[in-house]
Amino acid sequence: MKTEIKLIDYLSTRRSIPAFQMGEPGPSKSEVEEMLKLASRVPDHGKLAPWRFIVYRGEARRRLSEELAKIAMGDKPDLAEDMVKVENTRLTRAPVVIAVVSRAAPHVKIPEWEQLMSAGAVCLNLVMAANAYGFASNWLSEWYAFDERAHGILGVNAGEKVAGFIHIGTPTVPPTERPRPELAEIVTWIGDDA
Structure with a gap:
């Protein structure tokens, strides 16, 4: 049975777990589908749905990783x-x-x-949806998000861009806190009561 927490409590403690610190079990296909429904509930001016999802599961992940590695090693043989x-x-x-x-x-x-x-909002919603289902998640965009040679391997069409790869699994270690910016460093107040 999952423990319910208030949204304010979740947001005040939300942290990412590095992808390499995740393991099985991962979400089932039906859980992933529910997460994707939740992730799709974002601001979307004009109702364009200017984003889509590609889900990588099972053995296909290994094959695709090996294809990506060939590109990386071709660029850097040493x-x-x-x-x-x-x-x-x-x-x-x-x-x-x-x-x-x-x-x-x-x-x-x-x-x-x-x-x-809107695509960025989808990424964050997906991270939070995975957490709501009790899984760890991490939003990454590594070199292969920007390399068109990798796009064909990954199912990304010409003219599309990768907003992020959301890694989802069970944490193998507890999350750790990291320094957060001080509000005084990132907020500008304008107005009478500033």
């Missing part, structure tokens, strides 16, 4: 052995990896920038 291992395990660190793909495009009314931000 890659250190520990980095070769990193490249060979890109999509196998967590039981489920979901690509959030931006389909932002010119529109007569909706700026592409708004469409891109």
